[in-house]
Amino acid sequence: MPNRSEPAVITPALLRDWALPVPVGGKETRGTVLVVGGSRVTPGAVLLAGVAALRAGAGVLQLAAAESTAAALSIQVPEALVVGLPETPDGAVAGADAERLDELVAEADVVAVGPGLHGIDETRALLHRVLAATGARTCLVLDAYALGALSHEPELLADAARPVVLTPNLTEARHLLGRDPGDDLDAEAAGLADRYRAVVSLYGHIASPDGRRWREESGDAGLGTSGSGDVRAGLLAGLMSRGAGPEQAACWAAYAHAVSGQRLVPRYGRIGFLARELLGEIPQVLATV
Known part of the structure; x- marks a missing residue:
């Protein structure tokens, strides 16, 4: 494990010494991932995150997205339970009215x-609802607009165990x-981890609130697509679902995300592949570390 001064470089050897849990039994032993997102104009983000979670080993997938997109998502991801949530006139998920989300x-x-x-306002209401409904052992992955909402209320996670x-x-x-972030993303990730009391994965720079840091160095320009x-967030959620701790899941997800992109370069070039094409590479990368 890394010390508190220098980040450890994420390599196959490091990951082999930090092996992922291998659940036995039925799908319940691999956990349930719920992805909450998907406005009317961006339903594909939920699809990408959800399928990535399954590819990473999650046992059960549930998607909660704007009601107008639910039928299409259920067809595109037949493996998932898809729940439509109330939406505003412009297609955002109406967080204050999403009571159906509480039980999920x-x-x-x-x-x-x-x-x-x-x-942002709808997302803030949604984030409050999610935090109120989670149990003490529920793992959270916050991405995209949820991070914007958190930036308005940094204290939201202060007392979260x-x-x-x-x-x-x-x-x-x-x-x-x-x-604006500075050039030292290792330090910026560490600062965010300390401020929000959460593990942070910032472009392959990973930090824990206890001061440990890691860095993934395989990522290339093609991942900026x-x-x-969304794939990276779902991949991370899937790894946590099967039993990985947050730091472990963040490191494995950063590596699998980067190497999945590398595997696509011979077919599509450095910047020609699509995010959806990363999904098919994830299981092989995880299996061959």
């Missing part, structure tokens, strides 16, 4: 909030920091 959140092992959400992972891009990191972050 209470029963999930991991809840990923953010992919495809729209509207539950495992939480934040997955910001640079724009979201700017909101969380209240300023629409939907790639």
Whole structure:
């Protein structure tokens, strides 16, 4: 494990010494992932995150998205339970009216909030609802608009004993920091982890609130494509669902995300692959570490 001064580079050797749990038995032993997101105009983000969770080993997948998208999502992801949530006139999920979400959140092992959400005020109301419904052992992954909502209320996670992972891009990191990130993303990730008392995965720079840090160095420009972050958030949620701790899941997810992109380069070039094409590479990467 890394010390508190220098981040450890994530390598196959490091991951082999930090092997993922291998659940036995039925799908229930691999946990339930609930992905909450998907406004009317961005339902694909929930699809990408949800399928990534399954590819990472989650046993049960549930998707909660804007009601107008639910039927299409249920056809596109037949493996998932899909629940439509009330939406505003512009297609955002109406967080204050999403009572149906409470029971789903209470029963999930991991809840990923953010992919495809729209509207900061609606997302804040949704995040409050999710936090109120989670149990002490429920794992949370906050991504995209959920991070924007958190930046408006940094104290939301202050007293949360539950495992939480934040997955910001640079724009979201700017909101969380209240300023532009500097060049030292290791330090910025560590600062965010300390401020929000959560594990942070920032472009392959991973930090724990206890001061430990890791860095994934395999990522390339091709990962900077629409939907790639949704895949990473779902991958992380799936690993936590099967029993990985938040730091372990963040490190494995960063590596699997990066190497899945590397595997696509011979077919599509460095910047020609799509986020959806990462999904098919994930199981092989995880299996061959």
